[in-house]
Amino acid sequence: MAEPFAPQSPADVVKLIAEHPLAWVISQDFQATPLPLLAETDAAGNVVSLLGHIARRNPQMAALQSQPRALLLFQGPQGYISPRHVSKPAWGPTWNYAVARFEVHIEFLPEETDVALERLARHVERSQSNPWRIAEMGPRYEELRRYIIGFRAHVQRAHATFKLGQDEDAATFAEITAALAGTPLAQWMSAQREPPV
Numbered sequence: 001m002a003e004p005f006a007p008q009s010p011a012d013v014v015k016l017i018a019e020h021p022l023a024w025v026i027s028q029d030f031q032a033t034p035l036p037l038l039a040e041t042d043a044a045g046n047v048v049s050l051l052g053h054i055a056r057r058n059p060q061m062a063a064l065q066s067q068p069r070a071l072l073l074f075q076g077p078q079g080y081i082s083p084r085h086v087s088k089p090a091w092g093p094t095w096n097y098a099v100a101r102f103e104v105h106i107e108f109l110p111e112e113t114d115v116a117l118e119r120l121a122r123h124v125e126r127s128q129s130n131p132w133r134i135a136e137m138g139p140r141y142e143e144l145r146r147y148i149i150g151f152r153a154h155v156q157r158a159h160a161t162f163k164l165g166q167d168e169d170a171a172t173f174a175e176i177t178a179a180l181a182g183t184p185l186a187q188w189m190s191a192q193r194e195p196p197v
Helices: 010-019 059-066 110-124 140-145 170-179 184-193
Strands: 022-027 032-036 038-041 047-055 069-081 094-108 148-163
Touching: 010 038, 010 047, 010 069, 010 094, 010 148, 010 184, 022 047, 022 059, 032 047, 038 110, 047 059, 047 094, 047 110, 059 094, 069 148, 069 184, 094 184, 110 140, 110 148, 170 184
Parallel strands: none
Antiparallel strands: 022 032, 022 069, 038 047, 047 148, 069 094, 094 148
């Protein structure tokens, strides 16, 4: 039996990470660092690993080298849903959100630091009319690169919850999305309401 707030497809989880790449990386000693990560998928579109980089001076790096298991938490669009949006007098407030969590094994890859940085720059600059490129830094890139290291987080277990109003009746759902019109949350709610393609 499918979970009530499961995403419609693996592509939804990939989209969440692409649009909200900043994840909390939590090591087993409960250190936590927010880092931008990029999803890597298998042939079926499932996230199998995440590529990123971390500062060598970050004390969490030593913790991850010692115990490479970690938890990654991604948060997508989210927001409070007020009863004022709904015409039912007894309707109670709620919070809608899309989140994903991954239990991972971290592998440090100094030889892939350049790849991790270049891919991240391409990703975050993709909407610019004249995207910035790492090469524009010139010699300073090599100076700064010494202080970071690339890593790949291999997914051991994944779980995503997209609580986006799927349990509301059509009229209530329409009232909520109308009240939130134009927001990312409303867009994600409508996309999850539509039948999967």
